[in-house]
Amino acid sequence: MxxxxxxxxxxxxxxxxxxxxxxxxxxxxxxxxxxxxxxxxxxxxxxxxxxxxxxxxxxxxxxxxxxxxxxxxxxxxxxxxxxxxxxxxxxxxxxxxxxxxxxxxxxxxxxxxxxxxxxxxxxxxxxxxxxxxxCNVDAQPTPTPTPTPTGPPATGSAPALHVSGTKLVDAGGTAHRLLGVNRSGGEFMCVQGYGIWDGPVDDTAIKAIADWKANAVRIPLNEECWLGLSNVKPEYAGANYIDAVKELVTRVESYGLTPILDLHWSYGQYTGNSSGCSDVHATCQKPMPDAQYAPSFWSSVAGAFKDDQAAVFDLFNEPYPDRATSTTAQAWQCWRDGGTCPGIGYEVAGTQDLVDSIRGAGARNVIMIGGLAYSNDLSQWLTYKPTDPAGNLVAAYHGYNFNTCADASCWNSTLAPVAAQVPLVAGEIGENTCSHAFVDQAMKWFDDRGLSYLGWTWNTWDCSSGPSLISDYSGTPTAYGAGLRDHLQAINP
Missing domain, CATH: 2.60.40.290 (Immunoglobulin-like)
Structure with a gap:
């Protein structure tokens, strides 16, 4: 989103x-x-x-x-x-x-x-x-503190993954679908000065996700918070932010869940068509990652997780250079090559730049890359696909009921050809209806082709504006979230 x-x-x-x-x-x-x-x-x-x-x-x-x-x-x-x-x-x-x-x-x-x-x-x-x-007056005798439970210990471990043909596979070569949820918060809480995560991320909270029979959690991040830039409160930035992300990744993996680290909000001032904000700082979704900080972000993230092949990297949440440029060809060229892109006032880091940053840091982790139109358009993804010496690239799609490409006809014409050549993951699926008719349709289409998908989002927001999968962090689903939970539990009994 x-x-x-x-x-x-x-x-x-x-x-x-x-x-x-x-x-x-x-x-x-x-x-x-x-x-x-x-x-x-x-x-x-x-x-x-x-x-x-x-x-x-x-x-x-x-x-x-x-x-x-x-x-x-x-x-x-x-x-x-x-x-x-x-x-x-x-x-x-x-x-x-x-x-x-x-x-x-x-x-x-x-x-x-x-x-x-x-x-x-x-x-x-x-x-x-x-x-x-x-409060603020003398106490009665202080009682013996009651320990706060953290939930039952985790017993699993997430599989190391790599690309083999059109599939994601584990170290033994067995195909592995990513089926799970997004856990929003790390992209906005820090830059807004409220904390690092939106709600709990302790053992009990992660176990609740695993109890839905999910096997993956996508974790949106903020590049300015990771890099510790001066506009972010020190307690939520730099080493403190990085340590919190590492701790969450370790906890997620301990429950057998694949962590997907996503660059969500980034630096660069954009005030053109469909601008989410006028701020130069990483306070909203920008049309493309910036050349000033995004390569450093991914080089640092890659260095931190290069020895953890269970971690997957999602290059940039939802590119939309097509809203800024005048032609589709210009948009796809900007998407791959970056540089000075028409309609975007800052220097852009293209997908090739960021893949190079990750590989240059010595990481061979799987990399997901979304297309244009907020990752809803993959029509030219294969034509402009960046090169990867590790051969570990995955196409990423985002689909909501209100998107242009949101039905089987479009999926058959634009997604199926991509899935015939590389693994395809729907990093976000969801709907703003407080129901699950659209996600039911999407999950069936992806199931029939052995593809991956994750619901947006495991946060307690209003399901009509979020949309939100849960009403509390123990995992009680909203009317919308019940569709994903029941389906995951049915296919992973």
Whole structure:
């Protein structure tokens, strides 16, 4: 998909004045540790509105869910929030945990924020209650901490893969289809300053994916976060980001799932046709990867995973140079060769450049490459296919119910010829109907030809705008996600 719906975009008309954080101090008369502490900060304020954050620390027994309440004294009203389910009744505001951040161990903390409106005064709340206990005051005796479970241990291992003719095969030569889900978050949370992953990625969370009988997880990444560029918060960038990705890859593989590392968001300013944003930074889907940072990204990723043949590389999420250039030939040439492409204001790294970066780092891993029109058009993929000394290239297709190529007629005419010469993986399939009629049709077409596919996305978003496969991270499917789950469980009993 071009952009995840969880992105929090704060657009405010009028002059905005950033103010010093108005913090509620933690007060304890006797010096004992409070049962819970809450820091409340007004991070910005303007004529009729403001933005605030709350940071909660739990010093009581571990909680499986939490609810924070406080009262406004100046007639303020919450208008929008994130990282919690915000509600207001009269002057009382309540923030309840999301499905993915409900566990709060002893000593653990969680942060959330909101936008509000005000008139007259914007007084800071003075009392906060966590699950009914008043915070920032003396504690009752501290209970023995309860360990937070991480889920049962993994027992599997992901297979090393390579291309053999039109199939992906394991080390023993057995054909291996990639059937799984996308796990969005790594492409946007870091660059937006909220974290690295959107929701949990611990053992329990990954086991829930494996329980659907999936065998692959596609992990979208952000090149600026991986490279640690200055516009990303240090705690979410560079070595911290890389270590988090490595840890997730190890955990995914331990459950027998193939990790697919995807360059999703990249650098370069594009404001032309179908632009996702005007920002030069990696805050949206760009038409092509940039020559300034994308080769360095892939050289670094390849160096990190060159000894792990179970990891698959997805070169660039959804190219769309066809929206910028005037002819199809120009678009495909830009796709392969990069350089100065008509309609794109930054120097482009072509698919050949990025394949060369990966192989130059000594990695022979399988590489997936999507076509034009957000990876929906593979009509000239074979004609412009980059060269690969390792012979490990795979064609990648993305298909949604609202795409141009979204039925058997188009698949027969454009995908089947590609699949007759190289392995074909549908890196994303999905629909925005909160149903699964389209993905049912797509899965059957790919099943009949022994091809691979992954559903978008294993995140708890609105299935009509995401689309989202799940309603919680224990794996409860949405009406849309039930189609993929039931099908995977039926073909992999």
């Amino acid at each position: 071009r952009h995840p719906p969880r992105s929090v975009l704060l657009a405010v008309t009028g002059a905005v004045a950033l103010v010093g954080a108005a913090l509620v101090p933690v007060v304890s008369a006797s010096g004992a540790t409070p049962a819970c502490t809450v820091q409340y900060a007004v991070t910005s304020e303007w004529d009729t509105g403001f933005q605030s954050s709350v940071t909660i620390t739990n010093n009581m027994a571990a909680m499986s869910s939490w609810s924070l309440s406080f009262d406004f004294a100046g007639g303020q009203e919450v208008t929008q929030g994130w990282n919690a389910k915000w509600s207001q009744s009269g002057t009382t505001v309540t923030a309840a945990n999301e499905s993915w951040n409900g566990s709060l161990a002893t000593g653990a903390g969680v942060s959330a924020g909101f936008l509000g409106s005000w008139s007259g005064s914007n007084a800071v709340p003075t009392e906060f209650r966590l699950n009914g206990t008043t």
